[in-house]
Amino acid sequence: MKKAYLSYNSIISNLGFDSKEVVEKIKNEVSGIHIENDPQLFNEPCYASVIPSEKLHLEFQKLSSDNGYSRLEKMLLLALSQVISSSKISLNSRVGLILSTTKGNIDSLENDSESKSAYLSQLSSVLKIFFGFNTEPLVLSNACVSGLLGIVTAKRFIEQGRYDHVFVVGGDIISEFVLSGFNSFQAMSKFPCKPYSKHRDGITLGEVAACVLVTSERENLPNEAVQILGEGSRNDANHISGPSRTGEGLVRSVQSAMSEANLTEKDIDYISAHGTATAFNDEMEAIAFNRLEMEHIPLNSFKGYFGHTLGASGLVETIVGMHSLQQNTCFASLGFDEIGLSKPLNIIEKTTPKPLTVFLKTSSGFGGCNTAAIFQKVTQ
Incomplete structure (x- = not known):
């Protein structure tokens, strides 16, 4: 393949x-x-x-x-x-x-x-x-x-x-x-x-x-290139606009991506999450990532830089994640101050140098849709 x-x-x-x-x-x-x-x-x-x-x-x-x-x-x-x-x-x-x-x-x-x-x-x-x-x-x-x-x-x-x-x-x-x-x-x-x-x-x-x-071509790739190791998309059919209170759709999409990539949570260096700053979305993500035993992994949202760009958000945030890997830098989750969730998350508060190889990108949306993908740095 x-x-x-x-x-x-x-x-x-x-x-x-x-x-x-x-x-x-x-x-x-x-x-x-x-x-x-x-x-x-x-x-x-x-x-x-x-x-x-x-x-x-x-x-x-x-x-x-x-x-x-x-x-x-x-x-x-x-x-x-x-x-x-x-x-x-x-x-x-x-x-x-x-x-x-x-x-x-x-x-x-x-x-x-x-x-x-x-x-x-x-x-x-x-x-x-x-x-x-x-x-x-x-x-x-x-x-x-x-x-x-x-x-x-x-x-x-x-x-x-x-x-x-x-x-x-x-x-x-x-x-x-x-x-x-x-x-x-x-x-x-x-x-x-x-x-x-x-x-x-x-x-x-x-x-x-x-x-x-x-x-499909590995030759002549730019420095920030990544390989897609695994992905998954699931719908929790919870509500026309509200996310699942248990994070079920997000959990299953991440599990699917992890299974295809043949990785465990210990292999993920950082998470580029959806992070819309609404009460229900952020809480749902915190529950889901704790169920996945990923609460310790450095995590950010790029909504503080671009705002929520709707259908383009997962694409633009993946591109920034590619550059994050290439620069071995965890970018700050802009706007974050005091955590306000029922479950712990390791929010990136300051832009910090860190060796990075693999990152997980997640997106969630109206109608219960959830998608996750795992990307790995390509060594030249």
Whole structure:
């Protein structure tokens, strides 16, 4: 069976427009979350991580002078273009494309309730046509596990021999629809989010686009490349929005990943967790990781840097995890202060040098979905 590697990667966010710039700011504990006061988005100021429109426009002009693309399309095209350019891979029939998103061009419905741009298949077609992919894109929209599930699915395509390379691109934007939706759940924080903290009071939303190449070829990999050792995805069917109180879905997805990787908890150097800073999610994760006997493993959430980027979160956080392994550095879980969970967790409070070889990435989302994947540093 072929092995699958995560290779070239890119991040488009409020922290920067390439992975290295973004990771350097995370290493220096710089957050992209700021107070936003845009009446067109929300009726009162709120904290969020929003990409400046003017910067996005200027960067996209370097790629194309066509102004007919939506905000999200520009973000996705920029992220994908960086990885296609870096990898120098010919887009033939052995190359796949996966798009991970939860809402896509949902903002197009604000002015036109019948806009075809809102269809996710239409969004994936924009990417296919722009770059000239020879295969039909696959759209994954499974709540907030979509980004990590895209990586998992690409791995399975590689193992099955369906493709030699798969580009996984993901993104979501902040829109009036998204903000009003989470506000109706009373899930939005009044300040920058504080994952796992005693005084956390909800999520901070963010927008990002990210892309990674999943490949069967071990040669010519970048320094931050990792191998996917194991993965698993389980649904606990608990509630349309609330996670399982016992962490059952997350536990089973991690167990599946550990079994495939043939590892024990002693082999995991650190965990990049979901960590939304809502009362129920963080508590569920603490219960699950204690059931898995992983409470001692250094753990962080990247939501304090990007906010919750929905369908792109698992993808962008995996990319940062790749760089974390390459730099042998555990990045701080920004916003954390005093633990506020019923079970102990080893939260990374300060960015710290540490020998790293293997990390576990987990994501959880609405509808009871949970995904886990284990990555190992590739020695050159």
